[in-house]
Amino acid sequence: MAKSYLLSSSPHVFENIDVRRLMLNVILALLPAAAYGVYLFGVPAAVLILTSVASCVILELLFRRLTGARDNYRDLSAVVTGLLLALVLPPSTPPWMVVLGALASIVVAKEFFGGLGHNPFNPALIGRAILLMSFPAAITTWHRPFEALTDAATTATPLNIIKLGGTMADVAAGMGLSSPSQVYLGLFLGNRAGCIGESSILLILVGAAYLVITGTIGLSVPLSLLASTAGLSALLGMDPLFGLLSGGVVFGAFFMATDYVTTPLPTAGKIVFGVGAGVILVLIRRFGGFPEGVTYGILVMNAFTPFLNDLISRKYGFVKGGAK
């Protein structure tokens, strides 16, 4: 016979989706926040983002070549990691430092464990955590938007001000606002000191909406994380709305805690994950040494993921009291 037909076990059709498409969706969703970061902090922010993405892609390629693994850059997951890493760093981070961060993210956190799909911890957050521990000063130096990143322009983030016992009036002053009542709107729009991509809640939500509409992420983790953050903040006498709008919790909820690889599969597990991360981050904010706890909140819950994967919903045919 002239033509031989493809033989394989069913199914014979597939959903029009693949890993590359999902990663591309995340990249597209991150672009508004990234662009806004460049708008706020200028060329250094752009340099940092590009350095981070480039070093993640190159390091992944080098490591995989070195270990004889198949090239993986086409799936764009390294681009996502690079983008995420840069967006959770202060704009004044020196580029050489971000290369180290990329090394920690891609090589240590991801490839050492077998590459995409096998890493227990979120690579971008591991990169950030290692930088934060290695260079605590550099990673906690913040600058006012629209100013050259000089020592003279350093300031504190809104969360920092509150942590150090400041009031909302101090926060308003730090953001260049005339009254404390404008703080919430200011935080929502994002004109404040902070990490490159974490400030504008509005643009983060735009990206998140895109991810939800395209079916890239679900809402179980982000909503439970945000709800538990707000709830516990209120319980501990902190301003819940301020808690949500400042710091990196919204960014973390939609872009870090929704990482497929390091979060649980079943919905019940996702909810526990989100609630747990929220609780830990608020406890760190309230009682810990750092003003912000999103990184560690999510990383700690990453460790619980294998257990949370067992919280699978009931199987068909196992009715309580039924036969068998």
Add this chain to the structure above:
Amino acid sequence: MSVRQSFSRVGILPRDLKDLTRGQALWNASVPVVSVVPLLQHREGDPAACLVAPGDVVREGMIIGRAAGPEGAHVHSPVPGTVRELREVFLPDGRRSPAVVIELGGEFDRLGKSVRKYPWENHSQKDLLGIIADKGVVGMESAVPTHLKYTIPKNRRVDLFILNCSECEPYLTANHRLMLEKAPQIVEGARIVAKILDPRRILIAVDKSRKDALDALGQAAKAAEFGAEIATVGSWFPQGDEKQMIRTLTGLEVPSGGEALDVGAVVSNVGTVFAVYEAVALLKPVIEKALTVAGGAIRNPGNLKVRIGTPLTDLVEECGGFVEMPEKIVIGGPMTGSAIFDLSTPVTKNTTGVLFLTSREIRNSRRTNCLRCGRCVEACPMGLDPTNLFKLIDHGAYGEAFGQGLKDCRECGCCAYVCPARIPLVQGLRVGKAVSLERGGAA
């Protein structure tokens, strides 16, 4: 007539691609010059014992294979003619079967003749079952002999008979056409089944997107004063799976390892019920089958009534040939059907469709690492964790996988359909299930 609506989520919502053939009325395919009639057209057990030899003259509808055991079903000659040879053929599912090759010739006993309706109403349940067995009726998808399915043990009682009209596989619309064109006959078939099973309730379950079929069946039921309720279900896949259908309509779940009758239900496909009508009311054996021919490679996709034993080459010709060479040929639906390698494969009693798929339709792509995105978990209609089961099987832990629900896998394929990493999940589970069953369930 009141219509119950049950739209709870089941599995996935695939691209259904039914518009290609939905509007195509059933037409009679040409009778094949050479028919290849497999003697194994039921799910389990031995092939039917061959009753003819090369050179014998057979008549249309004559029995040519007698069920060899209690699990078997008779086979009838689909055409009048002469037996040329006995040959071994591959069935779509990969099994081998002896087959009778018949060359067309002589006069048709049924085709083109008017038939008188057989007065079945006064027959006993046992007689009706006997007729169904005589005429070789099997499930038009499952290939389970229908008289066995309808033989209810003495200590059991049928609460609910479900006439399953869902046809949830993408591409397939032959049953939809059957409902539109043969609604009164289907209702009469359901009345025959009801007489045999004596259920407390009868439900006709139709896909909600098929308003026309719903109306046709509703009117036919009303005209026949048939006391069936009509229910609409969602366009999910695999809504038509027996276990899913029962849960959607009644909220009951068939216990793990059990069968529909454990919750008092019997579910039959609309095609099967139509075959019951033909067998009992027309005394016609199963010699033809309504099926869909579709896929991007075929010029004129459509719905055909085809003689059993028609080689696929004849169907290709019937449907205008190929616009391009197909990449894959599938018998059945694209989610659970079988790929075949040979166009001489014949149509059997449970062929629901023949798909000639192009590479664009198949969307093959490279397998990558599991992302742990959880889409398979979300898609699994049985509430299993396909990626975890796959991993266990991959590591040889068959017993553990079996204990974690592998035995309940219905092999519907939703997990593999949604996987962005293109991991052959259901395929692995299928192998794992076969291996664990071979080893006796555990080990």
